[in-house]
Amino acid sequence: MAVAVTTFITYTLLFAALYFEVFLLLSFLLRHGLKRPQIMPARRHSSLPTVAIVVPCYNEERTVARTIESLLNLEYPKEKIEIIVVDDGSKDATYEVASRYEEAGVRILRKENGGKHSALNLALLNTNSEIIGCLDADSSVEPDALMRIAESFENTSVSAVTPGIHVREPRTILEHIQTAEYRLSVFIRNALASVGSIFITPGPFSIFRSSVVRKLGGWRHGHSTEDLELGLRLQERGYTILNNPAATVWTAAPRTLKALFRQRIRWTYGFLRNTADYHFMIGNPRYGNLGLMILPTALLSIFAAIYFAAVLIFSAANSAFEAYIRLVASGWNIALDPLAFSASVYSTSFAIFLVYFAIAIVMGLIAIGSFISLGKHRLPASAFLFILIYSFIVPLWLSAAVVRAALKTGVAWR
């Protein structure tokens, strides 16, 4: 009985996982076909909106200069762009480092420490620019990124545009793995845009229409994920969020497992708490595909990952126990049974085939993500490693985040 239930749940979840992959792929292909977005030629400068890019900083003395320089290098009419560094009560030399760029036209605001959302709101109060965006001090942008994004705001119904985010200068294995992961995210974000369902406007270089953000009352704390909260709020009020994968942003990914765990627990925690706050959207067709399909699937995927991990751990423990009994029974005479071994490797079970299919599709999605963002035709070398390693570590932070969200512990940025 227990076995039958486990089998049923396993196949249902496998079906759901495959279904979601296929749904995203299909939505993407039906909307775009396989193309990398191009910049419109002969752009009329007069029609471009005025832009404020905010760099919220808290103790970023080592990285903020590079971020500011990449913003100064943006290909955009100088009279239409405003760079605002907000020093959110840093205790290090962030203010001094940023001040060096005042001559280049960078505005610097200083305030008591109050969190990223408060820094963004201060900048929003202090600008008249038509569109406003944020670039974290650990990120930098390609020169053409803003031009690609700003074009979309000519359509007055557009309220926000998200970029294509990539790992900056990956060195460690963990960073390379995240490179593959971010390419997958590029695809997912673009596919979500094609069904009007982007619900995260990521910190690095998401750009908003200032009037809309003001009308909504600015940024909120959002359980330490203000970018997710604002995305959901925009969707709730029926605003349109687009994605331009070719607007490239490079962001520093966590280098250590510990830092990665901290970041991902914050993300998942924020997702769970914010969707709890916006629970009325889940399964609600009034919110289109996002309500009916995307949010329920995103929630399900967290529990599915934990479930599969639990099943895997249970069966691994089981076979370890069997191996132990076998060793004891044979008087610690270690003799590998070659037949049993080869049988387990070349298992022909139904579930294994489904997992192969799912992995193949994910590889395809990573490849598409690489192409539409960077125009690359090859999979990142770390793609297989990404699937292998993430299968083991993702359920760990998901479980931790679920527990913390249930206990409402709060999460810190660092």
Added chain:
Amino acid sequence: MEQGNPNRKIAFGTYGAAFGITALIFATALFASTYFTERRVADIRSVQDNISVDILSLETQFDLLAENSCGDIEENSVLSSELLPIAARLSTLESQSNVNTDELTRLKRYYSLLQIKDLLLMKQVSEKCGLEPIFLLYFYSNAGDCPECEEQGYVLTALNERYPQLRIYSFDYNLDLSALRTLTSISNVKPPLPAIVINGRLETGFKEIDDIEAFIPELAELKQATSTEDESDAN
């Protein structure tokens, strides 16, 4: 290209198409899995067919014995080289969920029958040629009523590795096979299982390697014979 779609409309068409494609992938995976499992079963069946030829050949050999010397009969003619790998493959198949159980039962019955034939032939050959092999019959159940059977199986596998000349035959007690019924009643085997019959003597309950070695003093000679042989090989 428009980078996305200000689109709140529910994409029911895409929902349906994605469902169809996913169902197709499921069907393909099921087909592939069934195909490869079938091939594995077919593989086992062909090995079984080969064994039946070998058994027939052994029978023929035995018939010829009347006219020839016993030196032509090898002690481990069929069992060790052909039957044991089949046992391993059968148990692998048994652990997979999507194997046709009727087919598997058929293969197991056939396999048990071959074991019994091998046992009888070897007994006759031994008598005729004055060999003294040790026969160990192992009766197990995987109907859930024998928690120690799996462990007993490992013990016997280990024992067989230590004494390759020991002839171990294993039988699923619950298998519906008249020849097996006769064998169990002759040997007085009844639950609780596991049960081991060593040269006609019945032992029930789980037995460690040391226990079994204690039952069969001849094992020590077997081992000695093997190691002497090894030494002469080395020389």
